[in-house]
Amino acid sequence: MNPKPTILVTNDDGINAPGIRALIEVMTTLGDVIVVAPDSPQSAMGHAITINSTLYLNKISPENANVVEYACSGTPVDCVKLAVNEILKKKPDLCVSGINHGSNSSINVIYSGTMSAAVEAGIEGIPAIGFSLLDYTWEADFEAVKPFVQKIAQKVLTEKLPEGTILNVNFPKLPQEAIKGIKICRQAKAIWMEKFDKRQTPYGKDYYWLTGEFVNQDKGEDTDEWALQNGYVSIVPVQFDLTAYHAIQQLNSWDL
C-alpha cells in the first residue's frame, strides 16, 4: 500500500481564516497535512518575498494534534519556501492554497497571495492548486465547495499536472445543488478600473485608499468569468514561464 501523501496547506488570509480551516479539513481525508500559513492577513501581496527583514515561524498546534501547524511572519510565498526547506526538508506531494475569501479569477491571479503561494510551489516542482470562493466576507460558507475541493485535489494527486502549470480554481457563491459542474477555462481579459478614495488626515494631509471596479469586456464562453457567472467551478491552468512566445518574431524584426 502506498504511503499517505504529504500535503502542504497555506493561504493568504492568515492561519485563522475560516477558508483555510475548511481546506485543512478536506485535506486530512487525502493525506498527512502540514500547515504553514501567514500569522496575519496577506491579501494582495502578489509574489512578494521577505528579503529585508527577519522571518519567524511559530508552531501553534498542540503536541498531540494530528495536523501540525506553523504560523509564519512572512508572505504566502515565504510560507511555502520555509515549509519546504526548513520544516519538511523535502517536497510535499501536493501544495494547496486557500480557500481564499474572494475571487482570484481573471487578472486577479496576478495580485493574489493565494495564487502566488501555489505558483511558488509549482516553480519548486510541487503539484499545486489555489482555491478561491467568490465571497469576500469572513463569514463565507465553504460547505458547498468541499466536495469539489476534494475531487480536484484527489485528481491532481493521481494524475500528473502538465509540466510547469498549477491550477487556479474559483468557486461561485452558490448552494451546492446549484453548482452545475467544473469547467477548464482560460483567464478572462478583464481589468480593474482603479478609483482612489482621497481623504485627509486629522492633520490636513492628503492620503488615498485604493478601490476599484472590476470590468470584464471579454465575452468568451471559454473564460473563467463566464464559467463562474453561469454557475460552474472554473479551473484555469496557470504557467510561470511569462515569455510571450508569439511576440518574439515581431520583436526580432525591430532591428535593435
Place this chain on the structure above:
Amino acid sequence: MNPKPTILVTNDDGINAPGIRALIEVMTTLGDVIVVAPDSPQSAMGHAITINSTLYLNKISPENANVVEYACSGTPVDCVKLAVNEILKKKPDLCVSGINHGSNSSINVIYSGTMSAAVEAGIEGIPAIGFSLLDYTWEADFEAVKPFVQKIAQKVLTEKLPEGTILNVNFPKLPQEAIKGIKICRQAKAIWMEKFDKRQTPYGKDYYWLTGEFVNQDKGEDTDEWALQNGYVSIVPVQFDLTAYHAIQQLNSWDL
C-alpha cells in the same frame, strides 16, 4: 510636429536610487517625464498592492524643476496606479521601470517589483519596459547601458509593442564596448535553491533570513541567461495572460 510623449518613470529600489536617476536622465531626451516611485526600497515585492493601509504621495521636486517627481509610500504597482489615476489622469505614452540594481532575468521576473510595475502598466494598456542591470550594488555604474536604454525606449515609442506584452530588459555588467548587442530571448527555466540562514535573537528565539543560490539548468541559447552570460543585452517579451493554453486539452480529459 507631434507633441512630446509623456513618460512615466518608476522603480522598486526607491526614488533616490542611482538606477532611477540614470533612467530619468535618459528619458528626458525622449519626452516629458513624470516620476512616481517608492519612497523606500521595495525590492522583491512582486505584484503586491496596498489595500489594507493608506497611501501617501509627496511631491519632492521643486516648483521650477523640469521633471516632476512624487515619492509614494506604496509598492511599485501602487505607484503606477496612483500616477495614472491621480496625477496624470490619463495614460502616459510609455512607462519605464528601473534601472534595477540587480538582475530580473529568468524566474526573477516573478518576484520583481521593477517588473511588476511594468506589468501593471501593460495591464492598463500602456507600453511598458522594465530595465535591470546585473549589479546589485548601490554604486552600480549605469553609464554603459544608457545608449541601450535610449534606443530600446525610442523603439517602443515609435513601433507598437505586441498586444498584451511588456519588455523585460536586462543588461550584463560590462563596459560599453564589451556589450555585443541586443538579443530577443525567452525566459530561462532557472530556479532559486533556497537556503535559510537560521539565527537566534538575543532573547533565544529562532528566526530566519531568506538566502539562496540561483541555479540555471536551461542550456538553451535562446534564453535570457545565455544572452547575458555571452555579453548581450537580453529582452524577453512578457505576458500577463498566465493561462497555460497547452494544458487545457489535457485537463479536459480528466473527467472532472
